Amino acid sequence: MARIGVFVCHCGENIAGTVDIAKVAEEAGKIPGVVHSVDYKYMCSDPGQSLIKEAIKEKKLTGVVVAACSPRMHETTFRRACAESGLNPFLCEMANIREQCSWVHEKIPETTEKAIELVRIIVEKVKRNKPLYPIKVPVTKTALVLGGGIAGIQASLDIANAGHKVILVERSPSIGGHMLQLSETFPTLDCSQCILTPRMVEVAQHPNITLYTYSELESLEGFIGNFKVKIRKKARGVDESLCTGCGICIQKCPQKKIPSEFDAGLGKRPAIYVPCPQAVPNKPVIDKAHCTYYLKGKCKICEKFCPRGAIKFDQQDEIISAEVGAIVAATGYDILNTDFFPEYGYGKYPDVITGLQFERLASASGPTLGAIKRPSDGKEPETIVFIACAGSRDPAKGIDYCSKICCMYTAKHAMLYKHKVHHGRAYVFYMDIRAGGKMYEEFVRRAIEEDGAIYIRGRVSRIYEEDGKLIVKGADTLLGGQPIEIKADMVVLATAMVAHKDAEELAQKLKVSYDPYHFLSEAHPKLRPVETNTAGIFVAGACQAPKDIPEAVAQASGAASKVCALFSSDELSREPVIAVVNRSAPPVFSTCTGCFLCEKACPYQAIEREEIRDRKGNLIKVVAKVNPGLCQGCGTCVSLCRVKAIDLQGFTNEQVYAEVLAL
C-alpha cells in the first residue's frame, strides 16, 4: 500500500496569494494513500527540504508530491532531498500549482479547487511510480571544434592544453578566419596577424590537435559524450603529405586573375593558391571552378613543375569518421555586402567598399601592401567617407540588430587612414557611437580629437558618381537635419555582420536551435551563454551573435572549460526517462510482434532489432529493443505501438491513465 506525502508550498505570496494553501493541504490529506500532508512558506528552502526528509523517515513514505512551482525550477532540488533520505528520487514528483494555477488565475475558490485537482492527479501518478536508476554512458574524451577562426583556435588550444584530444575542422584552406584578414585591432592597434599567427602555428604543432582544413562536417549522430561524426575532407588536388609548400605551382599557374577571397575581392590569386603567406597549413589548394585543367581538360603546368609530384588532379573527397564526446561550434560570420543598399552603389562604383575590404587595403599583407589606394585607379584618396550602420539597426532595409563592432572598427579605419594620409579628410556618418568596452570610448575620442576624424551624426541617403568623385548626400541631424554633400574619393561601408550563409544548415545538422537571423542560440541568454539546448554542443564566437575579438576569445575559453568539465568524469548520468519494450517469460518473451513501425518513426534511430533464440540457437522471434543511449524519451514509438508493447519509463500508459481518471 502506497504511503504518499504531500508538501504544499506557499512560494511566499506567489501561490498563497491566490490559492488557499491550508485547504489544499487539508484536501490532499484525504486522498486515499496520502498519509502525510503539510504546507510551508518556502518548500525549496533548507527548512522546507528538511520537512520532506524527516517525513520520509518518520512516516516511511513511499512517494512524495511537492505542490509548488514548475518541475523545470525545482524538480532536481526535491528529488535530491528525497535521495538524501534514501527514497529513490524518481518516486518524487511535482504538482505545478504556480505557473499552471496561481499565476494564471484570480483569487477565487475555483483556483483552489484546481490546485487540489492538480495535486490529486500527481498523487495518482506517484502511486504508480517505480524506482528508476540513472543511465550511465561513457564519455569519449575527444572534442570536435567546428571553425578555425580565432574562437575555434582558442577553444581548441584550451581543450588540448587541458590534455584532451581535439579535432579542428575548418572549411577554408587555412585556419585563421576573419581575424587573419584584419589590419590592426582596436583599441590597441596591434597588428592582427602578429598576435594571431603564433596561435595558428601552435594549433598546427599541438600533439593533441588533429587539424582538417578545407573540410566540412558531413553528418552528426549520437548524443552527449558519444557523438559519431563524419567529416568531408574536400579534394585539395594536392597531396598534403608530399607537398613542402615551396610555392612553385602558385608562381607557374597561368590563371592569375581570380578575385582573392582573402583580399575580399580586391586582390587577385591564381587557380592553385594558398590564401595568404601565413596560411596554416601552408599547402596550396586547386580551385576547381577556375582551374584551366578542370575547365578545359588540359594545362597541368603545376604538375609539371612540382618537384615532389604532389599535385593530384584525380584526388577525391575523403570522408573521415570520428567519435567525439563534445562539439564546439565556432563557425563565425559573414558580412552583408549584397544589394541591400542600391542607393549606396556598392558593386556599381568600385570605390565604394566594405569595411573588410578596407582592412585588406590597410593591411601590410594586402593587395596594396598597406598603402591606402582606391580600387578604381590606385590613387591615394584625399577624402574618405565612412558610413556606420550600413545595414545594421535598419529594420526597413537591413537587419534589426546592432552589429556591435562597426563603431569601433570605423573609428579605427578613420584613424589608420589619417596615420597614413596625414592631409586626408576622414568623415564618419554615424547614428550613435557605441563604444562600451575597456578603453573603447577613449579610442573613439582619440580618433576624433587627436587624429581629427570628422564625425557627422546622420544618415547618408545616396551616393553617386559625378566627374570622378563620389557625391555623398546626407544629413547632419545635430544641425537640425541640414543637408550635407561631400565629394569623396572613396566610401567605406560598415556593413552589417550576419550569420554565415551555411549557418542554418549547420544548425540543422547539429540539431541546435537558431534565431531568426540564423545565429546559433545559446541555452540561456544570461546564465548559459556557451551551451546550446543540445547537450554536449557548445557555441563560441560570432556564430552565436556579433562580437569582437576579446569577446569571441572569452566565449571560446568558456566553451572549452565546459568541454573540459564534461571530460572530467569517465561516465555521464542520464535521466532514465526512456522507452522500453516489455519482456516477459517464455513462451511469450515480449508482446512485441516485430512490426517495427517504431523503427521507422524514431527520430533518433534508437530502435534496434533483437533476435530471441532458443537454447539450440533456433530463431523464435525478432522483437524491438530500445538503445538506452540513443533514446531521448520523446514517446513517438509509444503512441505508435499497435500492441502497446512499448512504454516510457516514468510516464507509463498506466500512470497517464491514472492521472486522467483522477480528474
Add this chain to the structure above:
Amino acid sequence: MKFGYYPGCTLLGTAREFEESLFAIAKRIGLELEAIPDWNCCGATAAHNLSHLLSIALPARNLALAEKSGMEEILVPCSACYSRLATARFELLENENLRKEVSELIEMEYQGTARVLNIIEGLNKVIGDGSGVKIQKPFEHKVACYYGCLLVRPPKVVKFDRAEDPQSMDELLKKIGATPIDWAFKVECCGAGFSVSRTDLVAKLSGRIIEDATKRGAEAIIVACPMCHSNLDMRRGEIEKASGKKYSIPVLYLTQAIGLAMGIDEKELGLQRHLVPVVFPEKPKTGEGAQAKEKATEAVEE
C-alpha cells in the same frame, strides 16, 4: 485584359495628354479601361495634411465603389492618386478599427479585394513579356527614367520595385528600343506640390534632375507622374532662369514614349500639349528612330 480605371483630377486637366496617350495605346494593345462609377477626389496633398481620417476615407470610397462594381484591379496612372489609394488600402487592411470608422463614413464596406496598380505595373501586365505590342518605330533614344517620389515609396505600402534604385520603367523602355541611362536622380524630389507656392524651390530641385539627366547624355526624360511632368516641363522657364542654363531635353510620359514606338500619331498622344517641344537631337545615322524624331519635330511645329 480589363482593368478598373481611376483617372483622378489631373488626367482630365493638366495631364490630359497622359490620359490621351494611355487610351491611344490601350485600344491597340487590347487593354480595356472602365472608370470607377461616380469616382471622387483622392484627397491629394491637401487631405492628409488636414485630417488623417479624411485622407483615408476619400480614397476608400473609390476603392469601395470599384469593389462594388466587381473590379479587382484598378489602374491609377497618376502617382499621387496611386499613392493615396495604395496607402488607404494598406491602412484599412492593417487597422480594423479604422476600417469600421471609415465604413460608417462612406456608408460602404471595403473588403480589400480591389487592388490598385500603378501605370508601370498595369502596362507590365499587358505588354511586360513583349508580346501584344507592335513596335513600328523603335524609340531609339537614350532616356532618363524618372520615377519620382511616390511611385516606389514607401516600400512597405507599395511593395513595388526597389525604393532607392527602381528598374521597372527602365526594363519596360528597353522593350520599345530605348536605352535607359544609369543616373542618380531617379527618385529624387522634383519639388512636387510646391509647384505653385514655392516655384523657386521647384526650380532648384527640378533643375538638378534636368541637369544630371542632360549631363549623362539623356535625350528625353520619361516620367509616370503628372506632378513630375508639370514641374520638369511647365516650370522649365523658371528652371532655366535659376540655373542660367538652357535645357532642351523633352519630358515625356511613359505612355507617350510607348505610343511613339507603336507609330501612333503625335497628336493622338498629345505631344503638342507640352511646353518643352518634343524634339530629339540630330543623330548621324538615319533610321526608323530618326524618322520618328523628324515626325515628332513636325508635330511640334504644327
